[in-house]
Amino acid sequence: MGGMSADTSPFDKFVELDLETFKWQLMPAMPTPRYATFAFLVDDKLYVIGGRQGKIPSVAFEMFDFDTRQWTSLPDIPSKRVFAMYATDGKHIFSVGGLLQPANQGFSDICESYNIEKGTWTTCQNMPTKRGDFAVGIVGGKLVCAGGLGNDGKPLSVVEVFDVDSNSWVGVTDMPSSHCSCSYTMYSEQLYVCGGLSCRGPSNSMEALRFD
Template structure:
């Protein structure tokens, strides 16, 4: 097990920006303080009053083409800062949180999109990154979807060697162990995952090559240990953000061929029906959205297919 300790380096926008939390919430999309660098294919998560954005593809002269940086955004002050970095650059990773810790997993390395299978645990209290048990060798992949249920992390889909997989695995941080579960009915990568109640939803994604989108939504029932498939997402796409708020799951942005999508579609998990909401201000893909206090935060992302990272953040109030 390898532990890194790196002192927080302030790169904040600081006092010149009014705190986002002090503004009166309004429905729809708004711009928020931009991250310190243009990044896409990031992992993002919210813990307490902070949003964390890590890894990704960036720009030379900023974080580099392949980033090992981790940034935090303070929702109370509107300031960004840099915290502990990964030992190696990683992109197409997922971020989740449980028991006061952040977990980054399911990443790829380099231009060859090599999955590393690595899991890092980040403790915001100590600013330490600790490497945990890797994915089982035969199930290593990146560009996955991940979500948390009852303290355990569930990783769906993903890609390796330019193939999409339907793997579904459970990682238990308490025991640092992996367990293979039944595969998704529809293999996919660049998907989004969300858990509402006792069900896990695999939404969107593709079969590696654009525009081979996977539109059916696969649903895993934790009470029965089995999968089912429900109605398709209206606009198929990969590289989207999938964010649950209450009984609703928002599917935002995404990648096709050309400019990134602005779509904002929502699945009502009670009626299992889709509807359309206000689109993003500007399309983004390579994003992981997070929700806090009824707002959805999306930092960075690319404005065009494959690669064009941006340094901005959009916030949506349903």
């Protein structure tokens, strides 16, 4: 979905790989060309959110229905940021943190939640730590934000957890290492944070978070 062309212009292309034939085919193009987006598959629908057009952050939020093979434009992300992070618990799509625009305003503590059933955005309790470019996932039904880059210009080890039902944040034990621009993934109800940049330079550390 999307991406950047050779002349750095954003793409609207959407292509599909058939895993039986290993052949690519064009799908209906996205309504908004952009790159550096996030995408989530919820049931039979694909949600594509955020991204950039050049240095300008995109607030576009669109959904592709695989049954009808049509795109629908959803309500824009409420606030414009780059390096914001996104996650879904299957009922909500969260938009958290990022670099405010203009960039001299620094990193953001914004937390916004899109209710998939209702089709509406809610501005939630602010994240305790302003940051961008961090690891994010759903652990034990709660949104976890780990590491990232803070307004002091240093990678963070701070971990904070958001409960959408109580609209509240709580801090948990810091990661053993600081991470920003890191890789991360969910596996077996755990959030794994790998590599990236630490306060000591490039990192080869990997940590996992779970709630017992």
